[in-house]
Amino acid sequence: MFKKKVTLKILLLLIACDILETAIHFLFKKSALAQSSVVVVDIATGVEFFKGILVSPFLWAGLFTVVAIFTIWSMVLTKIDLSVAVPIASFSYILVPLVSIIFLHEQITVLRWVGVFFVLIGVILVSLSSKERLEQSK
Amino acid sequence: MKQGLWLVLSLIALTSLCDTVNQLYLKSAIDSLNFTPTFNIIKIFKFIFKLIGMPRLWLGFSFSLISLCIWLIVLSKADLNFAFSADSMHYIFIALASRFVLKEKMSTRRWLGTGLIMVGIVFVSLS
Numbered sequence: 001m002f003k004k005k006v007t008l009k010i011l012l013l014l015i016a017c018d019i020l021e022t023a024i025h026f027l028f029k030k031s032a033l034a035q036s037s038v039v040v041v042d043i044a045t046g047v048e049f050f051k052g053i054l055v056s057p058f059l060w061a062g063l064f065t066v067v068a069i070f071t072i073w074s075m076v077l078t079k080i081d082l083s084v085a086v087p088i089a090s091f092s093y094i095l096v097p098l099v100s101i102i103f104l105h106e107q108i109t110v111l112r113w114v115g116v117f118f119v120l121i122g123v124i125l126v127s128l129s130s131k132e133r134l135e136q137s138k
Numbered sequence: 139m140k141q142g143l144w145l146v147l148s149l150i151a152l153t154s155l156c157d158t159v160n161q162l163y164l165k166s167a168i169d170s171l172n173f174t175p176t177f178n179i180i181k182i183f184k185f186i187f188k189l190i191g192m193p194r195l196w197l198g199f200s201f202s203l204i205s206l207c208i209w210l211i212v213l214s215k216a217d218l219n220f221a222f223s224a225d226s227m228h229y230i231f232i233a234l235a236s237r238f239v240l241k242e243k244m245s246t247r248r249w250l251g252t253g254l255i256m257v258g259i260v261f262v263s264l265s
Contacts, residue, residue, distance in 0.1 A: 071186055074164070078173045078185075082165045083236035083244060083252070087229060090255050093262050115261025118254045125251030 006080060006088065006127045013076050014085065018092040020069050027062035034058065080130060087126040093119045146216045147224060149208055154228040156205035158235050163198030165240060223263035226256045 035052045038045055053059050076085055094116050100106040170192075173185050189195060212221050233252050236242040 071182065074168055074186065074189060075175060075182065077165050077168045078171075078175050081236060081242045082161060082240060083233050083242050083248060086161065086232045087248075087252050087255050090229070090259065093255075093259055097262070111264070112262055115258045115263075118258030118261060120258075122251040122254030122256075122258060125247050125254065127251075129245045129248035129251060 006084060006130050010076055010079055011088070011127070013072050014088050015091055015095070017069055017072050017076070017089060018095060020065050020072075022092065022096070024062050024065050024069070027058045027065065031056040031058035031062065084126055084130045088123055090119055091123060094123075142215070146212060146221075149212045149215075150221060150224045151227060153205045153208045153212065154225060154231050156201040156208070157228060158231040160198040160202040160205065161232065162235055162239055163194050163201070167192045167194045167198075169240075219263045223260040226259040226263075229256050229259075 031053050034056050035049050038049045038052060040046050040049050073085075097108050097112060097116055101108060167189060171185065171188060176182065209221075229252050233244060233249065237244045
């Protein structure tokens with residue numbers, strides 16, 4: 001068994017996964033929006049819609065991002081438990097509100113701050129729990 | 139209305155379950171390869187190619203595809219923020235599956251952390 005501690009490197013990889021995942025939604029949405037002039041009513045227009053999407057650079061950028069995420073996520077899972085990796089990946093619930101404030105100047109309600117705080121404490125506890133286990137096994 | 143709510147909730151539970159199964163297959167495939175993490179790009183590519191050659195992984199992917207289809211049905215029936223907050227039950231499934239299928243050791247601290255994340259997500263989604 002190799003070490004299973006959550007290191008800063010793993011945390012950064014998980015955050016990269018979160019950021020890329022947001023990028024995927026954005027890229028796919030962009031590629032679909034570029035085809036909004038095509039109204040899908042039958043098979044012919046459906047084919048036209050997919051033809052348009054297939055040549056969209058946004059779609060290919062999105063698909064490339066999917067592959068990148070899969071690679072990063074697999075690397076993370078070689079190092080730590082699934083029950084640690086998945087909860088820590090919920091980091092996006094903290095990142096998205098922060099980004100909305102800093103870059104989009106959105107208002108964040110108190111309830112949302114409470115939620116972000118809970119997620120933050122949870123992520124810290126889960127990260128520490130994997131260190132705890134390492135110390136026990138020594 | 140009440141019946142519709144239960145239908146949506148069970149559909150969300152079903153997508154979460156399918157996602158969990160996908161993660162289980164992925165994790166067990168990765169564990170079976172016994173790969174030591176490295177920053178050597180060639181080794182990483184070799185590892186990924188070995189990984190996508192495993193039937194187990196594609197079984198997992200098919201569950202992920204089912205999950206996506208059900209999720210689209212859910213979104214057509216429910217609000218996005220309700221669907222997202224209900225989807226946090228996903229964390230319970232992952233924790234239970236890790237504990238009982240992958241035999242990972244879940245400490246009280248890890249359960250507590252997972253629980254807090256779930257509560258937090260419900261607050262974030264509902265606000």
